[in-house]
Amino acid sequence: MAIVLGGNRYGKAEVRLVRIDRDGEEHGITDLTVSVALSGDLADTHLRGTNDKVLATDTQKNTVYAFARDGIGSIEDFGLRLARHFVGTQPSIHFARVAIEQHSWSRLSIDGAPARHSFARTGDGTRTAVVSHDGERSWVLSGITDLTVLNSTDSEFWGFPRDEYTTLAETKDRILATAVNASWRHAAAGDTDWEASFRTARTGLLEAFAGTYSFSLQQTLYAMGERVLQRVPGVAEVRLSLPNKHHFLTDLSPFGLDNPGEVFYAADRPYGLIEGTVLRDDAPPAGPAWD
Template identity: 50%
Template sequence: MSDLNGKIVLGADQYGKAESRIVRIYRDSPRHEIKDVNVSTCLRGDFAAAYTDGDQSNVLPTDSQKQTAYAFAKQYGIPTIEEYGIRLAEHFVDEIEPVHLARIEIDEYLWERASADGAPHDHTWIRKGQEIRTATITVEGAGADRKVWVVGGLKDLIVLKSTGSEFAGFLVDDYTVLEPTNDRMMATSIVAKWRFVGTDADWDDVYSQVKQLLIEQFAVVQSRALQQTLFRMGEAVLEHFGSIAEIRLSAPNRHHFVHNLAPFGLDNPNEVFNVSDRPYGLIQAVVTRDDAPPAGPAWEQQFGWLA
């Protein structure tokens, strides 16, 4: 093995404030409203001196980024996480001179209004547990050169079907012990992220419809494999929304194995299962259009950047 002798230089760099939890209550009327978000900010720009020389003169403190996120929640509210993220990212690019690119990653925790005495209560909620809504907004440049990428999404959407799934005809080698099946339970926890074309969208409406399309396809597709189901999910979303360029899906198998009850003289026709969460198959796919515009840095998220 030969040694490398090239000059050592700083490569790509970025920094930001991760996971600022913000709860915004709207008290404009007797019936209050709530937004509950987890906000991460990430900046790229002229920061090389901070790394090579410890020179902080171009560095906006991460605490300042956090305080901006809280202040904007008050000043402008959080009508949708996409709108809030765009405003926040544009602020960093426009107002902080060394910043060339800003990316805002947001998780939204959903709440539903509690009932009291048979009616919805004005200021009490119950946390909804179905999924976490997500958005990633990336803004680069200013003026006519500005580019904005918006990625909507969800995670932790747990779904299960008791039939309508099979797995057979797979490649077999010397270490294969899995038996083929034409009737199995299928369960997973869906992560989906979809990249918009432009920023002119009804964010809430698109989100609710995409979620419903994903669930419907999971339910109705006679699945020969989870891979097929993911493609059908993505295909349905792109067919319905011309404003979405691509969708990325990740789904771990949540294995349910028919438990052997024969030692007790009991038949078990796919009724009692043993659930195993590890190890699990991790199925991932990108479903895209062949004319999709370039993604630029849209997918280069803060977490997992070094992966």
């Protein structure tokens, strides 16, 4: 029986980067967490401990900061620049993946006027991008995580199988809440307006959630993915992971009070987790970006 080295990669994870754009008196802020993973001709490193083909992870971190000096732009473009650099400059590196989270900030106001250099972290979800490059082709996934949304009505859940372990009551009116985690795969990594694409996709997700009378979170998931594909022609596939943030009606009868659907207990765990993919029937293969 032979023992061989399988797939492997290495890199610098969670590089924290904040860039302040100081063009004029009104400043801008870009707050990122960048993770780099590289793979290629690294068998000797694993089998014999030689490091002549290993680009140090500290060098990867420094490259992230150095590239930010020239500006960041969209996180998809920043990821493409980095991934292509690592593969293009290191003969031993054949594949690079750069995953980026963009943490959102909003500009503060002073007496109703926008502050020039003051910001607050927002709860609008975290924008994401995962960029992969193999020396010839590039793949781009855009997305958003932890975008918490809630419908206070227009949601039902009934007609499900019942057995000896079922205690859940059927309902024709419930709160539906989730933290949206969505990624969408672009059919090509060419000349794309990443900012407009992201805004349109995010708006589509929110509009579909708000506008769907839901009989299940699965139904809502499909409607959200479908809306993104309808609104953004360059997207081939959408993957969603939706935890069901349960809200249970609180029993106030011990206190002599009724509860006409107004007071709820928000449970954090356990929770239902609904996941699914919505794609065009002619979508090209996903490639390594989803791995």
